[in-house]
Each structure stands twice: as structure tokens, then as C-alpha cells.
Amino acid sequence: MCIHDHKISPTLMPNCFTGSEAMFADLCYFSVGSVQLTFVFLVLPCLLLGYLGQAAFLMENLTTSEQVFFSSIPSWAFWPVLLVANIAALIASRTMTTATFSCIKQSTALGCFPRLKIIHTSRKFMGQIYVPVINWFLLVFCLAFVATFGSITDIGNAYGTAELGIMMMTTILVTIIMLLIWQINIFIVLLFVIFFLGLELVFFTSVLGSAEAGSWVLLIFAAILFMIMYIWTYGSKLKYESEVKQKLSMDLMMELGCNLGTIRAPGISLVYNELVKGIPAIFGHFLTTLPAIHSMIIFVCIKYVPVPVVPQSERFLFRRVCPKSYHMFRCIARYVVSQCFGHGHDLILLEH
Structure with a gap:
């Protein structure tokens, strides 16, 4: 400050x-x-x-x-x-x-950020994780920030901007909770927003006056991070819509027969996709390019649900995709955001 x-x-x-x-x-x-x-x-x-x-x-x-x-x-x-x-x-x-x-x-679990390698350092506590890329990024960014400015005044200006940004974001999130979860009277919520957010905006405009003295770094960093998340979210949405439009029809699967027009080799094939219904288009690409396909096929879909806890009995939902002779199934793995593992670990659990 x-x-x-x-x-x-x-x-x-x-x-x-x-x-x-x-x-x-x-x-x-x-x-x-x-x-x-x-x-x-x-x-x-x-x-x-x-x-x-x-x-x-x-x-x-x-x-x-x-x-x-x-x-x-x-x-x-x-x-x-x-x-x-x-x-x-x-x-x-x-x-x-x-x-x-x-x-x-x-x-990452909500689909708002590119997928990174996440290491769970404890089998007992789910929140103890380590992200190597982010850890090295923080190290390089902090050293570059201190070496570039080297003045406690500039660092203090940047700190003030970050602190006020956190305060405003906290006020906005608490307001949403008051409206949607606590369901407090709208007039009380308006008084809360006008008083706290108005006071914070006054302080925020004052620190923006010293943006050229250090605060500009955080503003640019926030803009870059926002663009990364926006582009990833937009691209993920387009990808999902494309999968929904291009999914294979059941009539085509019936025409191919239980052997799917190819050789069925012993084994289990896990196909990860975002669809909860239908057959993804990538599976048709496998049928046309691979010389054989496994005798059992499981379409794996991982979804994160907004509930505190997912019971173990409801975490994996299996259902048959085609008639019994096709040996094709769909598995929907449901996790809470705070309970999610790396995708590779989920597939290993399903495979076993």
C-alpha cells in the first residue's frame, strides 16, 4: 500500500x-x-x-x-x-x-485451465498436491519481479493492487453466496455491496494512479491469465459441441454388427471422452484406421459434480451402450472438485 x-x-x-x-x-x-x-x-x-x-x-x-x-x-x-x-x-x-x-x-477440474501434471504427495490428505510447472513458474516470476524493480516502493504498489483486487473479488463472491445460498433479503445484500464494494473501489482507484510504478506488472499478468482461461474455456466448449454433433449414430453401429466390421482382439479398451450419451466420433476413426479392436470397450467420462461428497457406491456409473453381444459399456466417473485425482489414476482404477 x-x-x-x-x-x-x-x-x-x-x-x-x-x-x-x-x-x-x-x-x-x-x-x-x-x-x-x-x-x-x-x-x-x-x-x-x-x-x-x-x-x-x-x-x-x-x-x-x-x-x-x-x-x-x-x-x-x-x-x-x-x-x-x-x-x-x-x-x-x-x-x-x-x-x-x-x-x-x-x-483444471472445472475445465477453465489447461491440464497440468498434478502430483498427490499424500494418500491420507487429498488436498496435499504439488504442481511442478506452477512451482517453477512462481520461482522464476518472483525472482524476475524483484530483480526488475528492486524497490520496496514499487513492490508495495503492486502489493496494494493485488490486495484490493482480492478484497473486491471476495466481496463479489460473498454477495453471490448471500443471494443464492443464504438467500438473504435483497435490500440487505444491496447495502452490503454498496458499502463494502464502494469503499474498496475508492481505494482501488487510488492505487491505479500509481500503476506505472509497479502495479502494471500485476495488471498485465492478470490480463494474460484471464486470456489463457478464457481461450481454454472457449476451446473446450467448441470441442464438446463438436463431439456432440459428430457422434456416431446407433443405426451405423447396428449395420456394422457385433464385430464392428473389424477383428475383435482379447482385452479391454478404455476410450476417454466428454460425452455422457452416444458414441464419440473418435471411435469411428479407430475402427477405420486400426487393424483390430479389443473385445471389450469402455467409454470413460469423468464429471465433476457440485456436491460436498460423492458416495463410493455412486462414484462409478456403468451402463451398456449397445446390445449385449457388442460388449460395449459406458462408465461415468463422478468426483467432487476437491476429491479429484489425476486422469491417469482414474483410468487405472477403472481398468482394475
Whole structure:
């Protein structure tokens, strides 16, 4: 955050505990009650005292060019606060990478982001994942960002833009939850939006005035990320519509007969597609190009459903596609977004 020409760094002490927020959301390490109590009785007082103290220090030292956060604390508390600040930075970096991995995994499951290699590091906790490409990207991007600017003022401007963007997005998402899930009175929702979003927009317009001093990097990065997600979503939609239009008709399958006009070799063939009904066009390409096809064919479709838990008995839905002599089946694997595995692991489960 930047006010005029003075440098203000966020209070770092509460970050040791605010990091638990993302860990709770991603890995369920902490209970809801513990997070609520910590935020109300520890984080909020620390933030208020920290920011009010810095504001009071600025009012008394308008011409200071030092780092306000460390200049406003007593000299005897410098080293303890520096130690806590470094611990908070370590926790914040761990939280950021965990939250990024979780967002990428869920975006991939929803079809909003290109598929990446996701490694599940624990068999007990489903949320513990590692995305090598994203991890290396964060490393390179952070080093390039710090090396390019090298000024805490520019980094502070970028931080303020990112923080206000998160606050506005949180307000928008809470508004949607209030309308669709909690079903709160529309007038109360409007008051909530006008007050909080209006206040956040005022601050956001102020930080946009310093966009050329560091904030432009995050704005460009957000625009590039949005374009990647938009293009991938648009392309996935076109691909699905194409599969629906070009799927093979049942009349054609009946004309080919139970041998499908080719040689049926022993074994099981798994054909992954997005269709929940019908035979994909790619299967017709297999029939015309491959010298033989397996004796049992299973069309695998993985869907992610918006429910908290999918019972084990309802996770895999099997049904016959053609008459019994064809030995063709469809398997719909249903997963919650937070329960999804890599696609390769799903196919191995189905094959067994």
C-alpha cells in the first residue's frame, strides 16, 4: 500500500495466523471455530494497532523517507519484530504456493485451465498436491519481479493492487453466496455491496494512479491469465459441441454388427471422452484406421459434480451402450472438485 510518497508495508505479525486461513481452505488443517476466534481476537486487534500506529507515525513524521513499518516501532523491538516478520514471510510463501496449487487443480477440474501434471504427495490428505510447472513458474516470476524493480516502493504498489483486487473479488463472491445460498433479503445484500464494494473501489482507484510504478506488472499478468482461461474455456466448449454433433449414430453401429466390421482382439479398451450419451466420433476413426479392436470397450467420462461428497457406491456409473453381444459399456466417473485425482489414476482404477 502506498500513500503519497511514503512507504507503508503491511503489518506482518498477524500473517503468522492469517496463513492458517488458506491452509484451512485448502487442506482443512484447522477447524472453523479456531480460525474465527483467531481472526476476531488476535488478527483484527493486531491489524488495527499496526495500521493506526503507522498512520500516527506518518502524521508526526511527514517528511520521513524510511520504511514506516520498522521506523514506527521502538528500537528495542526491532530484532524481535524482524524475526517475526521473516517467519511470517515464510508462512505466507508456503500459503501462497498451496493456495495456487489448489486453485490450479480446481480450475483444471472445472475445465477453465489447461491440464497440468498434478502430483498427490499424500494418500491420507487429498488436498496435499504439488504442481511442478506452477512451482517453477512462481520461482522464476518472483525472482524476475524483484530483480526488475528492486524497490520496496514499487513492490508495495503492486502489493496494494493485488490486495484490493482480492478484497473486491471476495466481496463479489460473498454477495453471490448471500443471494443464492443464504438467500438473504435483497435490500440487505444491496447495502452490503454498496458499502463494502464502494469503499474498496475508492481505494482501488487510488492505487491505479500509481500503476506505472509497479502495479502494471500485476495488471498485465492478470490480463494474460484471464486470456489463457478464457481461450481454454472457449476451446473446450467448441470441442464438446463438436463431439456432440459428430457422434456416431446407433443405426451405423447396428449395420456394422457385433464385430464392428473389424477383428475383435482379447482385452479391454478404455476410450476417454466428454460425452455422457452416444458414441464419440473418435471411435469411428479407430475402427477405420486400426487393424483390430479389443473385445471389450469402455467409454470413460469423468464429471465433476457440485456436491460436498460423492458416495463410493455412486462414484462409478456403468451402463451398456449397445446390445449385449457388442460388449460395449459406458462408465461415468463422478468426483467432487476437491476429491479429484489425476486422469491417469482414474483410468487405472477403472481398468482394475
